[in-house]
Amino acid sequence: MAGVTAAAPSQAPTFLLNALPRDALTAARHTTRLSALIPPGLTAAVLTTFTVDVPFLLSVVPALTAQSADARVPPPPVLLVVGGGGVHPDAAATLPPHVAVHAPRLRTPYGVHHAKVMVLWYGHAGVRVVVSTANLTPADWGGMAQGVYCRDFPSRLPGGAGGEGGAATPAAPSSGGGDGDDPFGADLAAYLSALGAPAEPYARRLRGYDLMSAGVDLVASVPGTHGGAALQRYGHMRLRRLLAEAPPPPPAAPPAVAQVSSIGGLSAPWLAAFGDSLHAGCPPPPPPLPPGATAPAAAAARGVVVAGYASGTHLFARAAVLARPAVAAALHRYAVADGAAAARGGPVSPRRAATMPHLKTYARAVGPGDAAPLAWVLLSSANVSPAAWGTLVRGGAALSIASFEVGVLWTPGRWCPPAHDVGVAVGVGRGVPRGVGVGVGGGRTVGGSGSRRTVGTADVSVRARGGGGGSGWRRPPRRPVFVVDPAFRRAAAAATRDRGGGAAVVTFPLAHRLDALPYAGGDVEPWSHDVRRGAVDAYGRAWPLE
Template identity: 35%
Template structure:
């Protein structure tokens, strides 16, 4: 069917997204042919930018590389199958031009493809007269045009990218960003890659459990150091039917891998939790993060994680309550794992009981699928967050002016107007500060990449495959876009590394203090956070999610200090917020990224366009 909107006129599939759909699960009840991103190389060296990161080998089936949302599969597929950018795009009736065999990037017949330009903006490149026919360069398959971000942004990780000694860790907050290939080294200082996390520097690994949404098992196995590569791994996933079969097939070469399928009894729910349980000879560690277990999520995206201390084993004969933290993290983690009702997790539950988690200073905020009534309503989702904020934060003077900031990479349906969920129950949670009776209506800033943010990112338009906000959902809530702010992260050097991280916080009006901070897998959706039903006597949650909440009292502070130059590598006491404050509101020209409509008016930093088909 055809729809008109401020985003243009697009023909889309007739199957609308479910109101609460967060990420489209492969195992769900629908697929859509409207979501086919196509990318291209430029037709002119002066309008060129470099192509995508080195793709996986072309003879590897895409289905074996990415298990997860349809957006992710298709973004991966079409990095292998790019389409030429036309300087005057007119796509109607025009056959897409495909790359020839092999994974190289077929450039257009450009005269001046100078791969040695270092870090120069394309607008500063000198214009050259066309060479004579006898000096014209032949078309070269694997040359790349220059990058506006510098010539190194698309290369594989350099040799010193991975830590050879224990990285500089932020022992106060234990919150870290991931490393991003192509950023200046100073912006990766103190950040972590998955290989760093799994390295022997953090412990002698005996066994691990990997909870996630998307998996590339062969890639995951290679991230373990050789000496740990055959240690038992339990994969906790939510895939069903064909997607489950593909996942199991991926693991066939790896007999040390076992599976635990999360129960998803409510339609359109997903297993979206991202957590590692690492059991060492020296103890036990928990990592709660925002990255899927696929290379793209650890390459040029902004991600975040909380890494626990190394928890020592309790003495034999310790009581049931031993090893608990002031934040009751141990109790809540055990309760979360028990909610899976999975025999495969019983040994992990027992291991956690045998370790001392008392050093933990964060609170666990989880979601598990179900309909909850009475006191159980406060166990999961945003009502769990509300309860924690009520019990463990304090009112502040002038709190009606303290803005709420939410930042995410996917958006579900909020309803026909802002009062239905966002400014109703969700805002009440986000504005809770202690036992204050004040029900304030402070500013709410929602940070989500614009089309221009995606276009000019390190990955270019393919980064939008991890930002699955659909035209079907956007059309129903144009009111939401007035809340949107640009993704900007100059202080951490990550403006051009699109976010897959999700964070929520409450700051002072001058953005120098933080009342609380949450890093989580939960995007902005009712499926993730839960929604009240039956006249507010029941809450329904569709998905598994997990995050950690920082409150100042757990760190013996009244508020967390914020500094504009703070980062996970900083020695300052400022909390490491991963984007710039204050947030920058969308201009009248800005549009939120919508992944299933074309963007063909301007090439991205790879010289590509985005053409769903």
Template identity: 35%
Template sequence: MTQDSQHGKWTISSSDDDDEDLPLSGTSSSKAHRPAVSSHSSPLSGSPPSPKPEPANPPVSSLIIGSEARQLAAAHQLNPVKYESSPSLAGKRKKEVSDGPGWALSDSDDDDGDGDSKGKSRSNLPKRSPPIPKTKKPKVENERPPSPHGRLYYIDEPEDFFESSTPCLNETYRFYLNKVTGLDRKYNSGALHIRDILSPLFGTLKESAQFNYCFDIAWMVKQFPPEFRDCPVLIVHGDKREAKARLVQQAQPFPHIRFCQAKLDIAFGTHHTKMMLLWYEEGFRVIILTSNLIRADWYQKTQGMWMSPLFPRLPKGSSESAGESPTFFKRDLLEYLAAYRAPELEEWIQRIKEHDLSETRVYLVGSTPGRYVGSDMKRWGHLRLRKLLYDHTDPVAGEEEWPVIGQFSSIGSMGLDKTKWLKGEFQRTMTTLGKSSLRSDPPMYLVYPSVDDVRTSLEGYPAGGSLPYSIQTAQKQLWLHSFFHRWKANATGRSHAMPHIKTYMRTSPDFTQLAWFLVTSANLSKAAWGALEKNNSQVMVRSYELGVLYVPAAFNMKTFPLHKDSFPASSSAGFPVPFDLPPTCYSPEDQPWIWNIPYSQAPDTHGNIWVPS
């Protein structure tokens, strides 16, 4: 089928309309169906070319990691397409010196298609931004455009970027954002970089397990302080075949690194969980986060994490049930690790059993691949979240007015209309408050960056490489875009650091109270959250995901207070939501960021355009 828009004509093959989920970006089996792309402003090939064959023994630094969207972002960083005011000059590439080491790339998520697309509306397709006049200057080789974000935009992390003393942290919620290079220092107060997390400030590290989707091994090793750099590391990943071989090759210079491959028995699933298990001389710690283990995810993106307290070792001879928290975090973490069915994790399971996790005040919400029936349906995915909200939250007066807010960095296929998965399953979970019989239909706000949010970000258009929403999926669900709201975070100074964080919550209508809050690796997709099958008698989950749920009762509160300007997090009693409330609805001119179509009518903050070729 073809679809005209102001961007040109997009040709979608009939195979994009079948019932099977599309391959996930970044998986070795991915041969995603792609649109034939054309543009009125620049000649483009019918579809992005396949990656070039690698040399027989490529250097580790050249190994390609991550999704096609991230690979495209890296290409634009290294060889940008300059914006020119003259249409005849638009799209000319100019070599430019890159910032520091080359990017290692991420991310997951899935464009899982499941049905025919109908009722395409031209008015809802992405529109061109009006041209912005540009004053011509004499060209200087390797000249950078002035940054609207200030002088610090282009430089690496300053010397005081990393903590030299214990940072002032929010010990109540233990929810933190990452540090962002180029922001005013006050907006990084109470935030953490990976070097902070792995530093001696938090314990004398003996060994770690790193669960993630995407790794740059050499970069990761450098983040450990010298005294811990040779401590054993277990990498838990989901790579197969060629991708696995590349990962193993990365680790060849580091004999202290071992691997554990997560089983992915259902097509197009990913190991998307992001967790650190840190074993110290002083005890044990768990960190559940949203960042891949690559520099790009810790540089100029908004990420989130939950950092556990330091769990002490239990006395010898303690019972099996010792060290459990009121939220049963220990039991649930052990159950999650057991679901891998991996011998490499047995020693970690035993270590966790030997520690006291009783101080934990959050609930674990995980996904593991499989088809589940009976009581097992409530163990994983959104049905796990539904059960926790049913058991551990309370109804509120006027709850039909309490909106649900979801915020994410990737979007899968939701079906032909909102009554399928989004409203039929997902919203029912998100609106659960205790044992209320009320089946309310409150507002649902979905926060996802617009094209202009990406264009004006610290990274410019390449920030869209971590927002892999494709034209194929978007055209099938134009109805979804009416739910979209802008990524705005002026209160935290992070509007221009594009989000890779994923959060879900329920707030009061005046946005002063929070009924619950979830930070997770799970994007808005059925692969991540699970989908009901067989007349709702079975749930199918494709991917590994992990997050933590905050409910007020676990903190001896009825609701969490919400304060504006809640960062730095350590200075406010309010829960530190990482974007502005209330959310701002898309205007008629706003369009959601779609990674595999061109944006050539306005330059980004680097003076470049975006051409997916």
């Protein structure tokens, strides 16, 4: 591509990984930390998680307890939405009064609140939205591979007043992927409302901000049975509609790949319906193969250098489910690409290659091999399970969902560059200029009051406005090309250089192989948490842990 090299694609993505100790990527543009995502200056916040370590959260994110220099200014209201049994009373007692804890209502005993979303308000400077796969615990942020989406958005009103007064009313969620006024903002506000009454004021507050430049669609799951006009509002039916409206991949494109950390109670009919959603929009007939699901091997979990078998506490799959023929046919080995090169000091460090994944990504390449361009990418808290994605009931007229989940879907038709920043960086890499709020590295336009300046390697067609009155963004004239970041594929470097036509190149840090090998039995078996293992890990422990 003219003027674009593999090392500096024309657009860096808003898809980051968590920084890991002694990992080469930590010094690069791909990673971020929890403390960098929540800088000081909060005026309000909603943090949702499955589990939380309160002492860790308060120590790593001092912005949650920071007091204003003006004693008359109250601390910012914070809503901590927790699943997994809530917060232990002893830990809850350490929270300051302005931090409220809320456990959303679940409709079945099989459901959980599993979403990891942060909505962070910074008054007139804007609002930051973070969707990740990491719980608010040190093990998740420092010991497992996680994914993070992060973007900043401006106020709708001149002067940046936004919705700080809480008077705006949330719109109903969008039913699909149409070009409404602000579908991402409406969907996120609706999700907050679905969490219950304590989250409703924050949903109203969000409506005062312009989220049109999200560059993604929200794919959420909300407990309940959704039929009629709501059939395609949540879960895998929401994904089905969005992919049906996206540019279709070529007829010969390989099946989608679901890279997950846990697998629920799957059946052949459910896998078939889920596969139909992942392959929506394909020329008929749909692919004859189910989606490929990649999961860690038992030996890989034992050999994890960061935590050993302790990482298995985050990886859930029952041996009986994995042995079902339909599941076994779809199951493939999770493997970090370029592993041999990494051992020789290649682009992916041995540290990251030996870290178990807790991120969940769903993607489809447009061609065979491990470095082909991507038709779409989804980052989500949802594993492959009926509770997370929903089960069709009433003859396919409704979708029954048990859990709360949130993800973001990148498609070429929806993507746009970042159009605003709240004035603080999210990356931990070297040479990150102040004010680059998201997509650390590569080229992007930032500025205030309609000004333009380019940070990185390429100019883009977007105006950023820092003083309120909307984002002023517009979509690029050509649809971008999605590729795996060249830092993770040497072959992708050549593919990036060869893409022509002047379209933006958007890179995704997918460390796992898209052409994963199926499990072949013998010594190589998928991890299952309910099987005893006598072979000890790097710390001399057997499974289950004592």
